[in-house]
Amino acid sequence: MVxxxxxTLRDSAAARWTALVIVSFTMMCGYFLSDVMSPLAGLLESQxxxxxxDYGTYTxxxxxFNVFLLMLILGGIILDKLGIRITGVGSAALMVLGTAIKYWxxxxxxxxxxxxxxxxxxxxxxxxGFATFAVGVEVTGITxxxxxxxxxxxxxxxMAMGMQVAMARIGTAMAxxxxxxxxxxxxxxxxxxxxxxxxxxxxxxxxxxxxYVVMDKKLDExxxxxxxxxxxPEDEFKIADIGKILGNRGWWLIALLCVLFYSAVFPFLKxxxxxxxxxxxxxxxxxxxxxxxxxxxxxxxxxxxxxIYDKKGKGATIMIIGSVLLIIVHALFSVPGLNxxxxxxxxxxxxxxxxxxxxSAMWPSVPKxxxxxxxxxxxxxxxxxxxxxxxxxxxxxxxxxxKYCITGQTIRDGITVNTYDYTLPMMIFTLxxxxxxxxxxxxxxxDKRKGYGLEQPNIVEVVRQEEE
Numbered sequence: 486m487v488x489x490x491x492x493t494l495r496d497s498a499a500a501r502w503t504a505l506v507i508v509s510f511t512m513m514c515g516y517f518l519s520d521v522m523s524p525l526a527g528l529l530e531s532q533x534x535x536x537x538x539d540y541g542t543y544t545x546x547x548x549x550f551n552v553f554l555l556m557l558i559l560g561g562i563i564l565d566k567l568g569i570r571i572t573g574v575g576s577a578a579l580m581v582l583g584t585a586i587k588y589w590x591x592x593x594x595x596x597x598x599x600x601x602x603x604x605x606x607x608x609x610x611x612x613x614g615f616a617t618f619a620v621g622v623e624v625t626g627i628t629x630x631x632x633x634x635x636x637x638x639x640x641x642x643x644m645a646m647g648m649q650v651a652m653a654r655i656g657t658a659m660a661x662x663x664x665x666x667x668x669x670x671x672x673x674x675x676x677x678x679x680x681x682x683x684x685x686x687x688x689x690x691x692x693x694x695x696x697y698v699v700m701d702k703k704l705d706e707x708x709x710x711x712x713x714x715x716x717x718p719e720d721e722f723k724i725a726d727i728g729k730i731l732g733n734r735g736w737w738l739i740a741l742l743c744v745l746f747y748s749a750v751f752p753f754l755k756x757x758x759x760x761x762x763x764x765x766x767x768x769x770x771x772x773x774x775x776x777x778x779x780x781x782x783x784x785x786x787x788x789x790x791x792x793i794y795d796k797k798g799k800g801a802t803i804m805i806i807g808s809v810l811l812i813i814v815h816a817l818f819s820v821p822g823l824n825x826x827x828x829x830x831x832x833x834x835x836x837x838x839x840x841x842x843x844x845s846a847m848w849p850s851v852p853k854x855x856x857x858x859x860x861x862x863x864x865x866x867x868x869x870x871x872x873x874x875x876x877x878x879x880x881x882x883x884x885x886x887x888k889y890c891i892t893g894q895t896i897r898d899g900i901t902v903n904t905y906d907y908t909l910p911m912m913i914f915t916l917x918x919x920x921x922x923x924x925x926x927x928x929x930x931x932d933k934r935k936g937y938g939l940e941q942p943n944i945v946e947v948v949r950q951e952e953e
Contacts, residue, residue, distance in 0.1 A: 494707040500700070501636040505645055507697040508573075508629050509652035514690035515580050515622040516656030518683035519547075524664045524758040524773035525676050531900040532676055533591075537759075539608055541883015544755050546612035547619040548876025557872060560624035561865020562724070564631060565858065570698045572861075573628045577691045579621030584684045587614025592677035623872065627864040632697075634852050634860060636704070642943045643800075643849035647791030650844050654780030654787070661758065662777035665770055726859045730866060735854040735937055738928040739847060740870040742804065742921055746843050748874030749811055749917035750836070754779070755879050756886075756910065757833075760818075763905045765826045769897060775830055779837040786841035791849065800846040800939040801929035807842030808925045810835055812918035819911035843921075846939075853937045878917075882910045 494500050522529070522543070529535040535543070551557040564572040590596065590610025599606035629649055637645040660679075667679045730736055757776035761767040767775065794800050814836045817823060855863040890906045932939040 492707075494700075494704040495636050495640075500704075501640070501645075504636055504697060504700050504704075505633065505648060506652075507693050507700070508632050509649045511577055511690035511694045511697075512622075512625060512629055512649060513652045513656040514683075514686040515618075515625060516653040517660045517686055518580070518584050518618060518656075518680075519622060520657045520660035520754060521664050521679045521683050522676075523755045523776075524661055525668060525679070526756070526759045527762065527769055527897060527902065528665070528668060528674060528676050530902050531897055532674060533607060534605070535608060536887060537903070537905070538883045538887040539605070541880045541886075542604070543608060543612055543615065544752070544879035544883070545876045546616045547879075548872040549612070549616040550620050551616075551623055551869060551872040552876055555869070556620045557623050557627075557865045557869040558727075558862070560620070561627055561862040561868075564624070564628055564861035564865070569628055569632055569635070570701055572624065573632075573694055574691075574698065576621045576624035576628060577687075577694045580618050580625065581621075581684070581687045581691055583614045583616070583618025583621055584680065584687050585614070586617060587611050588677060588680040588684055590614055591680055592675075619872075623868050624865070627861060627868055630848060630851075630864050631861050632701075634857065638852065638857070640944060641792070641795050642852070643791035643794040643845060644788050645791070646848045647788035647841075647845045650787045650848075651784040654783035657754070658777045658780035658784075661754070661773045661780070663773075665773055669770070727862060727866070730855060730859055730863050733854060735928070735931050735935060736851075736863060736867075738924055738931055739851060739854065740867045742808075742843070742924045742928060743847060743867050744871045744874040745917050745921035745924060746808065746811065746847075747871055748878045749815060749914045749921065750840055751875055752878040752882055753815075753836075753914055756882060756907070759905070760907045760911075761826070761829060764824050764907050765829045766824070767826050767829075775826065775833055778830060778833045779840060781837070783837055783841050786838060787845045790841055790845035794846050794849060795943040798939075798941045798943075800850050801925065801932050802940065803846040804843050805922065805925045805929065807839045807846075808918060808922035810839035810842065812915060812922060814839065815911055815915040815918055819908050819915060821906075821908055849943060850937070850939050853939060878913075882913065885909055885913070 526535075526537065526540050529540060530537075560572065560576065563575075587610070590607055590613070593607070593610075596606040596610065601609040604612070630646070633645045633649060634642065660683075664679045667682055668674055668676050670678065754776055758772045761772035761775050762769050765775075790803060794803060814832050817832055851863060851867070852860060886905050886907075889909055891903050892906045893904045894901050895904050896902075928939070931937075
């Protein structure tokens with residue numbers, strides 16, 4: 486009996502985990518920039534004169550190009566048509582370009598006192614830079630998801646996606662914890678300084694992705710050699726396939742769960758430092774340390790929950806549990822009398838658990854619903870739907886704070902600034918959690934009807950071919 490086993494580079498654990506670390510590092514640099522301004526809302530008010538509504542406009546600009554110009558959908562199509570290498574390098578370069586524009590807009594003295602399209606010029610160019618960066622980081626995220634499926638399908642897929650999410654959360658944690666110290670490092674406050682640090686990091690992340698390109702070429706070569714003459718080409722992606730994706734009820738439920746869940750987390754993080762100052766009385770220089778606990782919890786828990794999904798299954802159930810925790814946390818944050826900072830830390834840790842549960846099961850579930858040749862476009866469409874929330878919710882919260890939640894004024898850094906009551910915004914976040922729970926139950930029911938296998942393990946046992 487002769488045992489015939491075809492091996493490729495992806496069968497090497499060292500190779501596939503190395504590829505994952507490289508790509509995840511680039512994403513980590515991107516997420517640092519995504520959240521680097523989040524702790525600075527108070528400093529932006531005192532240094533640049535931005536109101537909370539202005540800050541909400543800046544934060545909502547993340548989705549301008551992705552949503553209205555359909556850049557995310559275009560990016561997904563480019564990914565499926567041109568491949569991982571071209572798309573990844575291009576999107577990583579866009580992150581660098583957008584950050585450079587944003588840094589120039591915030592730091593340029595020539596823009597002070599200038600108005601463009603009804604906005605302060607520094608705010609306008611910060612928004613344009615953030616919107617450009619957002620195209621890059623979202624398409625890079627889609628590319629990273631397809632890379633992980635390429636290297637880990639049939640193996641530790643959910644754990645690998647969990648590891649990528651965990652490294653991205655390191656970027657978020659560093660942004661939340663160190664933005665204010667970086668801005669104040671010389672004693673003279675400069676809100677552009679954290680952006681410069683982020684720009685340097687993204688340049689390094691772009692260089693790192695070029696290293697991945699080399700590995701990706703070697704993987705393709707190893708797969709070509711392994712398949713020899715028996716290669717059967719996959720169906721190429723066609724524009725008409727978008728209709729097939731949009732006609733899939735399971736895809737829609739994943740997309741809705743994504744936008745509802747992330748709308749209750751990422752916009753919350755944009756305001757979390759300000760919440761700690763205004764509700765829990767934490768010093769502004771330390772307030773970012775409490776939200777920083779959330780991503781640090783993700784670092785450990787997301788790969789853990791992903792590993793459980795790989796080995797035991799129960800993906801839809803994991804998403805339901807995460808949605809329940811999300812509701813509990815935001816509901817307790819909205820209770821006016823609960824304003825002890827230790828209580829805030831406990832709630833942030835619980836939110837971190839919820840934020841580990843849902844993504845660890847949601848993203849690895851997409852390849853069970855959508856064929857691989859349509860995967861880039863399927864992820865891009867999910868991200869497009871998600872960007873409606875990432876664009877609209879921060880704008881809504883900023884408007885609500887400015888319209889209904891001002892409680893008085895205080896002196897910070899020698900400048901009079903407003904104080905805010907966050908009860909109403911936290912009730913809005915709670916509502917998103919309730920809607921996410923309903924969709925999670927609908928997804929579990931749909932899985933039972935269609936047999937997607939969301940409750941089944943991801944790891945497939947390798948069957949060796951034996952010939953006499």
